[in-house]
Amino acid sequence: MDSQNVLSVLARKLRADTLLSREDQEAVFALPIRRQTLEDGVDIAREGERPGRACILLTAYAFSHKTTSDGRRQVLAFHVPGEMPDVQSLNLKVMDETLTTLATGEVAFIDHGDLRAVCHRHPSLADAFWRETLIEGAIQREWTLNVGQREGASRVAHLLCEWFVRVGAVGLATNGGCRFPVTQNELANAVGFTPVHVNRMLQELRGAGLIRLAGGRLEILDWPALSTLADFDPRYLHLDPDETLGA
């Protein structure tokens, strides 16, 4: 896999084909990167740091999180391949969250200097990166709604729906199933429940024949029922280019 193919995951994420010009796309592919394989549980950037580079997930999964002073941890977002989970550091120097890998996989690093240069030369690329951060914001809002207002199985189900759709959007879901390298503990930290309670909610979902979840894989057995229970409406993911850009 040469450098160009590597960055095609990023291009896909930026919806380069529909939203960017040919020159902009080439500028993306020309970005100098450094590839690296990271094990799971590695901190890519920590709260309080001032990173000098940004990261692209190639095959790696990651999550960002933050803890309260008495040690309670909240998972703020999950990140799937193709994403740049820390683009924000380009304009907000000090990290206010920690970014950690979820499973062993490959990432690419780009220096902030190179990113700034390419944004300067290709303003619509800057817009594309800006848009990515805005979509992350929209997802964060839905998480707040999920954690604040939905209860029990519905809350857990919503998270699973989002995961499945987002993983599917980068082409990594196959006929109703996808990877899910998330422990119940991390899942609990993401929805604001206790691991014990998450376990019970999962069994409720399993018992209702909605999902299968084991060995790091998630299978959706009844999408209509699951997404209804979850009150899941994918519009907040802004996956449709027309929805995100249309006049």
Added chain:
Amino acid sequence: MDSQNVLSVLARKLRADTLLSREDQEAVFALPIRRQTLEDGVDIAREGERPGRACILLTAYAFSHKTTSDGRRQVLAFHVPGEMPDVQSLNLKVMDETLTTLATGEVAFIDHGDLRAVCHRHPSLADAFWRETLIEGAIQREWTLNVGQREGASRVAHLLCEWFVRVGAVGLATNGGCRFPVTQNELANAVGFTPVHVNRMLQELRGAGLIRLAGGRLEILDWPALSTLADFDPRYLHLDPDETLGA
């Protein structure tokens, strides 16, 4: 108050004095705006809409929110004078939240076309707007943490701390007190509690001599104790220019 003075609240918000050049600042002041007084409870932009203009809060306060299909409402953010609560609509066309005024006050509207033009001519202004949306994102993350992990009085206290600091940052707090045009019902929707429970938590805070809250005003009686109880660390607000920009 002429147009230039009007937009000085925005310039302050963008930290124009320290982060923008003289030309950039003048470009801000030259933006064509339409001023308007809005009563409280007015929707400035609704979920699903594609606004053609953005809004600046002059003296008005506002909040953004979203509801679950069974009608449970989550307040996602409060907005204080000087902010542009819907800049995001410049790059994310379809609103995924509703923006509503909190109290009667004045707002200014700027056409997206004018904003895009000024961003094109002054790229560092575009960066400044981008940074604003990133800070909103950082605040949203802290809200997720608050709603997901903090309990009882601590959760409510955190929200009050944030409000006080943000209002103070635009010069609207006076010796330990500020406006707080938020009903307990809206407060409840913001922290994910029931109005009844919020009421009890507030009385706990009052009983401990930490705050006074009545008649749309908030008085901080014991900031050290309140911020400690709330586990409040203002770094996530990115108020310090060095923190947000420093190398």
Added chain:
DNA sequence: CGTTTGGTTGAAATGTGTCAAACTTTGTGG
């Protein structure tokens, strides 16, 4: 094969929600 990590279960404790009523403040029109 033993050890570690993650998952599952049950019983009891508790924080928060629900419901319903009374009270207080704010605003408005006579």
Added chain:
DNA sequence: CCACAAAGTTTGACACATTTCAACCAAACG
């Protein structure tokens, strides 16, 4: 300026979702 209505706040008793604690089980792994 009073009287009334509307909106917001406060209270109590009870129900219930979720947490806590503690133990056991299963799978992954060296």
